Amino acid sequence: MKEDDQQGNTVPVESKSSDDDDEDKVEEDNGDEDEVPNFPHHVYALFVRDSNDLYEEDPEPEVQGLTLTKGMEFASAKAYRLHLKTYAIVEKFVIVSSKSESYMIRSKCEVEDCKWECNARRLPHQQAWSIWKLVPEHTCQGNQKDRHPMVNARWVADVLDQDFRDHQNSWSPEDFQIRVWRKYQAKISYQTAWRARNKILVRIFGSFDKSYALIPEFSQQGKYGRVLLAATALDARNGLFPLAIYICRSENLENWIKFLEALDPHILKHRRRITFISDRQKGLLSVVRKRGLTKRVISSYRQSRLRSKT
Helix, strand or coil: CEEECCCCCEEECCCCCCCCCHHHCCCCCCCCCCCCCCCCHHHHHHHHHHHHHHHHCCCCCCCCCCCCCCCCEECCHHHHHHHHHHHHHHHCCCEEECCCECCEEEEEECCCCCCCEEEEEECCCCCCEEEEEEECCCCCCCCCCCCCCCCCHHHHHHHHHHHHHHCCCCCCHHHHHHHHHHHHCCCCCHHHHHHHHHHHHHHHHCCHHHHHHCHHHHHCCCCCCCEEEEEEEECCCCCEEEEEEEEECCCCHHHHHHHHHHHHHHHCCCCCCCCCCCCCCCCHHHHCCCECECHHHHHHHHHHHHHHHC
């Protein structure tokens, strides 16, 4: 099945069956469903320029070959589709899948006259899938472009998920671009890399929206309800950004100490001077007199108090 993208080009889309289990379903993904940061034009231009330079610095990528043979088994339909898609990207051809049934996935080369074909089916009474028919020879030229039409943010997130975790979630979007080029000889835009990184972070830590939506419910748990202590800062757009949240039984000196001691190591990572603004409620002033907090935190709180009196 094919669809037209925003530029009017025809691109392949993997179909899905309504009878498949949730873990085996494949959703259509063109990599554009995530919000793109509203960068100033000149900043985005630098991203585009630097993205192009990445590939010029590494003209000979090391591609890891993938195999596809009759009888190969996969843990699920999702695992099979990912392997098949990756194989097509590495081998530089585009596949299209007919409407999949709950027990069968049929895939062919997008070129009508090409004989390449691969069919897989679910093993009886199992979640595993196996390739039962494969015509491996191509009678077409394939897709020789560096930017493969089947590459999107979801695929990048799927194939680099474990690598990203192994590097302590430290990869930047540029690292994603370099890794995809070296490993699969495919170019991706900065936006695609940025979306892929966000997808993996959501898998690891959960969605920001869903997490914050649970905060009021957490604060109401318990027989007598609870209090929510929060540290909030301003982001680059002068919008409120929650840094830390602490749920406790009541607002008092002891709980403020616990909260700020937990926050303290993260504050020390900030290289510039920090100004604290507080409402000086129930124990917050007294906490800076207690030992255990750094001089930097204590000094900042005292200065904010003095400024508030002037």
